[in-house]
Amino acid sequence: MVVGPVSRGSLLGALTAAALGIGFVEMRKQRGSSVDSDRWVWRTTAPDYRDRQQVFGFPRRLVRAGDRVLMVDDWAETGATAVVGRGLVEDCGARWIGAACIVDGLTQPRLRHELPLRALLDVRQL
Numbered sequence: 001m002v003v004g005p006v007s008r009g010s011l012l013g014a015l016t017a018a019a020l021g022i023g024f025v026e027m028r029k030q031r032g033s034s035v036d037s038d039r040w041v042w043r044t045t046a047p048d049y050r051d052r053q054q055v056f057g058f059p060r061r062l063v064r065a066g067d068r069v070l071m072v073d074d075w076a077e078t079g080a081t082a083v084v085g086r087g088l089v090e091d092c093g094a095r096w097i098g099a100a101c102i103v104d105g106l107t108q109p110r111l112r113h114e115l116p117l118r119a120l121l122d123v124r125q126l
Helices: 008-020 080-091 110-114
Strands: 002-005 024-029 040-044 055-059 068-076 095-104 117-122
Touching: 002 008, 002 080, 008 024, 008 068, 024 080, 040 080, 055 080, 068 080, 080 095
Parallel strands: 002 024, 002 068, 068 095, 095 117
Antiparallel strands: 024 055, 040 055
């Protein structure tokens, strides 16, 4: 299973899932209360590079216990989105296998190992 945060992670994640022949789930930002909000899992990120916090979630029924989940996004700056993604996956009883992105700009190198995170480029290469 692949999860991808809106919006660029949704595009890259869906393409990755299609290439692998597996399912995809979009991590959405909370935009207000939803009628079925109790059926969703939600988590709030640590402050991002702009010092903003985001609330991400997805329908609980889409990620099941026993699923193996990879998160795909375009850029990792603070790692906050990936940390929240891992928490959401674990809240559903699924197994987090890591995160993949195009550009690794992590400011805390320990997160590369803790998540684990793999990238095509390091920000210093740009």
